[in-house]
Amino acid sequence: MLRLLGAEVRRITGRRASFYGATAFAVLITVLAVVLADQNDGNQALDNYSSAGRYAGLLGVVVMGALAGSYDTANGTMRYLVLTGVPRWQLAAVRLLGIMVAALPMAALVLLISIVPASSAAGGITGDAVVHAVWAVLATLWTWGLVSTGIGMLMRSNGPAIAASVVLFFGGTLITGLVAEFVSETLANYLLPVVFDQVAMWEGKGGANDYRLALGTAVVALVVWLGAIAALAVTRVQRDEY
Template sequence: MIALVAADLLKLRRRRGLWFTTLLLPSALVLLIVLLTITDTVDGDGGGQFVEDFSYATTLIATILASLVGARLGSEERAAGTLRYQLLTGTSRGRLYLAKVGALVAVCVALTGAATLTMTIGSVVVPLNGADATTVGDVLAAFWAVFLQSFAYGALAFGVGALMGSTGPAIAVALVLSLVGVNLLSALTLIDDWFRHLVLSLGIDRLTFDDAEPEDRVSVVAAILMVAAWSGGALLAGWLRIRRIEV
């Protein structure tokens, strides 16, 4: 299984632009703000406050990048016509599919690690200005927040890619769903307040920042179920599609 995951990461590595964007864009954003802050162009607090503030910014970037990677991983074998040849080597569909999910996890960890490392360095460089110093808990909370959001939306995009089997359209649909579509369900709360349990962003917020308005908050158990249902449901739908493909 490890060899299959490594092979999928190797395919992604050939797309250097994607890797550079994934690893450098979150870091570049944080470094830009650090530069603006230490030159007194903008006001900012260092320490744990810096890490918390820029967790929000980097999670948005992580959502977009994880969606791009997830859609590509889910669709590339069918789009390139290589699924049949891989199956002829004797590797099961299940192992191939799980390897791609493993590659998605690895990318999300790398993306999150790069962002968190840069945020941590920035939090030490920027003056505290009355904020508390950065703690291990701040760093772990930032890592968890960025990773959970990137993986949840990456898994959603992965499922879309597996269902569609065409990389370009899969990326477009995944981005629309990640940035707009999924959370439009919040409009249903105008009909009944229960529908907030369908809004993925509220579930992620409850498990990370937990700063939603009181009327929008859900329980921790509900949040876990929400995130698991969206990400797990998308992966399951993609798997069922892969199982039915004739090669």
């Protein structure tokens, strides 16, 4: 399994346009946030810098993940992977794990660029602020990397998989607002964009962002969402004809 994972990570990072382009975009936006923002508090500066980087990175990791999920099927090479005798569920699983590993260099650069200047701001930064920033960046890149990879495996085509993943993030936020307004606010609190945001912020019910779920409930809901997407993707790979 480790050999398969290593090979998958090399394939993801070997798609240079998507990997280096996504990483460069996240770095650029983080640098711009550092240069343009005027912050007098180190912890707030760190939060602002890393938030800019993680949302820019989200767009990049969506492209990386969608390609990781759909590339072999779209290019007709999946049949050769199946012929190696490796179980199909393993071929699917290493894609999901691979995008998590491949996102680490992007996360490290965003955090480094955020932490260094923030530490020199007034008051410096605390250990809790650093831990919060690290978790928020990783949770963002991992969540949407897994979602987009799963969608890529389901859709089997590069362009539509990328488009669907981007639309799911932006459109999902809009749909969540509509559900809260016209259907049920309680239901809206369990939708993917809301539980993702709460888990990334690692904030409980009634905090600064006025989340309505207990943190543990939000974590469970996010795990269920990601598990369902992963299960559908693995099932598609298991049953598909190549």
